[in-house]
Amino acid sequence: MAVYTEVTDEALRAFLSEYAIGALVAFRGIAEGVENSNYALKTDAGDFILTLYERRVDPEELPYFLGLMDHMAARGLSCPVPVKGRDGRALRELAERPAAICTFLPGVWPRRVRVEHCGPLGDALAAMHDAAADFPMRRPNTLGPAGWAPLLDRCRGGAEPVPGLVAELDAALAGILSDWPSALPLGQIHADLFPDNVFFMGANGGPPVVSGLIDFYFACTDLLAYDVAVCLNAWCFEPDLAFNVTKARALLGAYRARRPLTQAEIAALPVLCRGAAIRFALTRLFDWANTPAGALVTRKDPMEYVRRLRFHLAATGPEAYGI
Ligand SMILES: Nc1ncnc2c1ncn2[C@@H]1O[C@H](COP(=O)(O)OP(=O)(O)O)[C@@H](O)[C@H]1O
Numbered sequence: 609m610a611v612y613t614e615v616t617d618e619a620l621r622a623f624l625s626e627y628a629i630g631a632l633v634a635f636r637g638i639a640e641g642v643e644n645s646n647y648a649l650k651t652d653a654g655d656f657i658l659t660l661y662e663r664r665v666d667p668e669e670l671p672y673f674l675g676l677m678d679h680m681a682a683r684g685l686s687c688p689v690p691v692k693g694r695d696g697r698a699l700r701e702l703a704e705r706p707a708a709i710c711t712f713l714p715g716v717w718p719r720r721v722r723v724e725h726c727g728p729l730g731d732a733l734a735a736m737h738d739a740a741a742d743f744p745m746r747r748p749n750t751l752g753p754a755g756w757a758p759l760l761d762r763c764r765g766g767a768e769p770v771p772g773l774v775a776e777l778d779a780a781l782a783g784i785l786s787d788w789p790s791a792l793p794l795g796q797i798h799a800d801l802f803p804d805n806v807f808f809m810g811a812n813g814g815p816p817v818v819s820g821l822i823d824f825y826f827a828c829t830d831l832l833a834y835d836v837a838v839c840l841n842a843w844c845f846e847p848d849l850a851f852n853v854t855k856a857r858a859l860l861g862a863y864r865a866r867r868p869l870t871q872a873e874i875a876a877l878p879v880l881c882r883g884a885a886i887r888f889a890l891t892r893l894f895d896w897a898n899t900p901a902g903a904l905v906t907r908k909d910p911m912e913y914v915r916r917l918r919f920h921l922a923a924t925g926p927e928a929y930g931i
């Protein structure tokens with residue numbers, strides 16, 4: 609995460625007095641990520657993560673996110689668990705922001721994704737979909753197909769990283785929206801399961817093992833196969849943006865071993881991948897022009913997802929993904 613909102617020692621100590629998690633030993637802002645302000649907390653009872661929810665999170669939706677993590681953790685998924693205060697509430701306010709403390713997960717996210725990561729990732733994604741299957745709340749995907757054209761409109765007239773980019777996205781979006789599938793299996797999806805949201809541990813140089821999934825603040829109720837498409841985008845391209853079909857086969861094979869994809873989901877993979885690529889190109893393009901000056905955050909390059917989008921536009925069928 610980034611740090612948009614500063615927290616004073618004094619405010620933090622007052623906040624922590626509402627919890628039974630021991631006395632503060634250390635805290636520091638975490639510069640990774642782009643959405644919310646995150647702090648690593650150490651108390652004499654252990655390690656925790658404090659999150660202050662920023663502009664793209666609607667406070668009314670926080671009970672969905674926190675409830676989903678609680679629900680999945682109760683079903684055995686390794687994910688952050690919201691910590692309740694002495695009054696039983698996990699959601700409170702700090703520095704005039706909604707705020708919550710969650711448990712700290714061990715492990716590290718892969719700075720360089722290898723084929724060996726992609727199978728465990730596919731299995732963990734299917735395990736998340738299973739663990740959330742009976743979660744009763746619903747949340748529409750605010751960054752789903754209905755949100756893409758308005759987001760692109762908000763990028764018009766701003767600085768384009770490449771001339772003609774908005775026109776290219778206009779044309780791609782029209783095709784994606786007209787082909788978008790409507791009758792695929794639905795469920796709770798992560799919607800942002802990038803490598804920085806998946807922690808791994810490797811025992812004694814052995815194969816990587818997923819130790820936990822984090823960052824459920826884009827989670828929503830949407831097409832399960834769209835989550836697979838997000839992962840194909842985020843995990844299966846090399847740094848030079850060549851698509852690695854071996855990674856895709858490993859990801860899809862492990863996912864399907866736990867949750868088989870229907871024929872309709874398989875057939876829809878190219879358009880789902882185009883949709884996922886344009887979604888991240890658009891939020892990055894918007895952030896390119898709208899990140900607050902001075903925020904402790906690194907802007908992400910929209911062109912990385914435009915180039916993925918071009919690959920998916922050229923894909924003539926699901927075979928392009930090794931399936
Ligand atoms: N529960 C957690 N356990 C351990 N580290 C965490 C946890 N939650 C967040 N982090 C740390 O914070 C960083 C950013 O978190 P993330 O949720 O991805 O932020 P954002 O939503 O802003 O992108 C992670 O890469 C990790 O270092």
Ligand SMILES: N[C@@H](CCOP(=O)(O)O)C(=O)O
Binds near residue numbers: 643804805823
């Ligand atoms: N994954 C998104 C941005 C959201 O950042 P995260 O740190 O919450 O994963 C992107 O790469 O554009």
